[in-house]
């Protein structure tokens with residue numbers, strides 16, 4: 001599933017927050033350790049409103065989809081987020 005991210009504030013691996021506008025990429029879910037989805041991040045100091053991050057573990061992928069051929073969003077690999085709003089978007 002390809003989606004476009006509109007007007008989101010995205011948490012980067014280095015802890016900074018980047019605003020995005022119509023960024024295209026692929027959202028997928030194979031199983032609990034292989035997916036690429038957005039989640040709401042913890043509150044960030046000095047940033048107003050919702051901040052999202054892209055989590056993309058790809059462990060034990062059954063290779064039903066070849067992620068090397070997909071346009072992917074950059075994965076967030078910084079400090080673990082503990083926000084309880086875990087619903088993927």
Ligand SMILES: [Zn+2]
Pocket residue numbers: 030031034035058060061062063064065
């Ligand atoms: Zn997979």
